[in-house]
Amino acid sequence: MVKKREVIDVEATVVEQHGKTLFDRVTNFLTDKDWSFHVIDEQKCLSFGLRLRDSSVRVLVDAAENEEWSRILVYCTYPTYVPAPRREAVADAISRINYVNYVGNLEMDMKDGELRVRTVLEGDSLIGEPMIDRAIRKSLDLADQYQAALLSIAFGNALPADVLAMASHGEGATLQ
Numbered sequence: 001m002v003k004k005r006e007v008i009d010v011e012a013t014v015v016e017q018h019g020k021t022l023f024d025r026v027t028n029f030l031t032d033k034d035w036s037f038h039v040i041d042e043q044k045c046l047s048f049g050l051r052l053r054d055s056s057v058r059v060l061v062d063a064a065e066n067e068e069w070s071r072i073l074v075y076c077t078y079p080t081y082v083p084a085p086r087r088e089a090v091a092d093a094i095s096r097i098n099y100v101n102y103v104g105n106l107e108m109d110m111k112d113g114e115l116r117v118r119t120v121l122e123g124d125s126l127i128g129e130p131m132i133d134r135a136i137r138k139s140l141d142l143a144d145q146y147q148a149a150l151l152s153i154a155f156g157n158a159l160p161a162d163v164l165a166m167a168s169h170g171e172g173a174t175l176q
Contacts, residue, residue, distance in 0.1 A: 030061075091108055103138050
């Protein structure tokens with residue numbers, strides 16, 4: 001018995017994939033995950049909140065593209081602000097964190113103490129679902145991994161030099 005094989009028109013499939021904008025692909029990705037979000041900035045940015053292990057974050061996904069390049073920018077903003085007297089110590093800790101990470105980084109607004117994680121993926125080819133997933137998940141992973149350690153420096157007696165060790169304790173770590 002011979003099995004019948006279906007012939008797929010590869011060119012038509014590729015054209016259809018490229019027909020969707022990056023914004024549409026990000027929207028479809030979030031919808032497929034059943035994540036609630038709202039659109040801001042006229043079909044350019046999406047925003048949603050997520051609960052992490054120690055707290056929550058506000059996530060902003062900015063999708064930009066033209067004929068030559070595509071970029072997805074993901075921000076995860078913590079709900080707490082670092083007090084002015086502790087910003088220098090937290091900035092020191094952030095520098096240590098960024099030194100060991102190759103994708104994504106943490107940053108702090110020195111004026112008001114806002115902390116956030118930023119991940120950017122940019123290229124001259126199509127950014128598909130695996131790359132969208134990687135950008136969003138990397139931001140969330142970094143936000144989750146370092147939140148307790150940064151809070152212990154911002155509001156406790158922890159030292160910036162200990163931030164990497166504190167963040168490596170995983171699920172068993174506490175804020176105390």
